[in-house]
Amino acid sequence: MAAIKQLAAVTRSGTGKGAARSVRREGRVPGVIYGGGMKPEPISVDYKDVNKFIYAGHFLTSIFELEVDGRKERVLPRDYQLDVVTDRPVHVDFFRLIPGSRVRIGVPVHVQNREASPGLKKGGALNLVLHTVEVMAPADDIPESLTIDLAGLDFHDSVHVSDLKLPEGCKPVGSKADQTVVTIVPPTVMVEDTPAAAAPAATTAAALVRRPR
Numbered sequence: 001m002a003a004i005k006q007l008a009a010v011t012r013s014g015t016g017k018g019a020a021r022s023v024r025r026e027g028r029v030p031g032v033i034y035g036g037g038m039k040p041e042p043i044s045v046d047y048k049d050v051n052k053f054i055y056a057g058h059f060l061t062s063i064f065e066l067e068v069d070g071r072k073e074r075v076l077p078r079d080y081q082l083d084v085v086t087d088r089p090v091h092v093d094f095f096r097l098i099p100g101s102r103v104r105i106g107v108p109v110h111v112q113n114r115e116a117s118p119g120l121k122k123g124g125a126l127n128l129v130l131h132t133v134e135v136m137a138p139a140d141d142i143p144e145s146l147t148i149d150l151a152g153l154d155f156h157d158s159v160h161v162s163d164l165k166l167p168e169g170c171k172p173v174g175s176k177a178d179q180t181v182v183t184i185v186p187p188t189v190m191v192e193d194t195p196a197a198a199a200p201a202a203t204t205a206a207a208l209v210r211r212p213r
Contacts, residue, residue, distance in 0.1 A: 003144060004074070005053065009043040009066045020091070029089050033066070033075060036096035043068060043094075050089055054080060061106055061132070063142060066094065076103060076142075097139040104173060106132035108145045109181060116151035119184035124155055130181045133161055134173040143167045148182055158183040 012023060012030065020030045023044045029051075034040040043066070053059055059077055066073045075094035083090050097103065109131055114120055133146055146166070148159050162177040 004063045004065050007045060007049060007053070007064050007066055009045045009068045011069055012042045012044050015042055024090065029092055031092040031094060033068075033073060033094045033096055036098040036101070038096065041068075045092065047089070050080075050092060054089055058108060061108060061142075063097070064094070074140075076105065076139075099140045101139040102136050103139050103142065104134065104136055105142060106134050107137070107143050107170075108132050109148060110145050111148045111150055111182065113149050113151040117153045117184060119154040119157065119186070120150070122155070123187040125185045125187070126150070127183045127185050128181075129183065130161075130179060133164065133181065134176055135166060135170045136173060137167075138169045141167070141169060143170060150182075150184075153184050155184055155186040 009031070012019065014022070023030045024047075026044075027047050028044040029047050030042070030044050032040050032042055045066075053062070053064075059080070062077065064075050064077065066075055073094075074097045076097055078093045078095045080092040081090050082088065095103070109128065111126065111128070114126070117124075117126075120126060135143075137143065143166075146164055148164070153159075158180050159182050160177070161172045161179050161181060164181070166172070
């Protein structure tokens with residue numbers, strides 16, 4: 001299961017652009033918790049905390065436990081907005097995770113055993129086609145990542161979503177099972193002109209030069 005991160009939040013009474021600007025002036029980011037059969041709840045989180053999590057990567061695939069005014073809500077970030085000039089977070093949406101429910105989520109892909117791939121040993125390259133794989137997963141058991149073993153993969157060998165060993169309870173979304181996740185690409189060979197190829201041209205040019213009498 002993915003590691004759960006902690007983030008403090010407080011409820012906010014006002015909504016709308018004016019209230020959101022007021023929250024940002026206080027060094028906080030407005031947001032909302034929705035889902036789980038409950039009405040949306042306006043909140044705010046500390047700017048420094050959420051900015052750190054966003055730029056650390058995998059923000060939208062990380063499970064958070066929000067402490068909201070003394071109670072805890074397990075949530076999954078669903079969206080965030082950045083200022084078009086400063087790239088500072090200005091809003092964030094959290095989806096409430098209810099035990100027993102299922103969520104659609106992109107799970108990061110990791111690879112292992114590069115040194116055991118014949119194709120990579122011969123100078124080939126790893127083409128990671130999908131950095132994340134979309135799955136339907138239990139809300140209380142979302143996998144942190146999916147690992148692909150490269151051992152034995154040679155040139156033009158590929159791994160598809162259908163080849164992955166997904167955790168129990170996880171299924172690929174829709175028709176994505178046929179998608180390629182990784183493939184081993186052979187090296188590109190550049191053919192250079194040899195000196196011998198230029199020899200006939202040089203001979204022809206020499207023949208056109210008249211010798212003095």
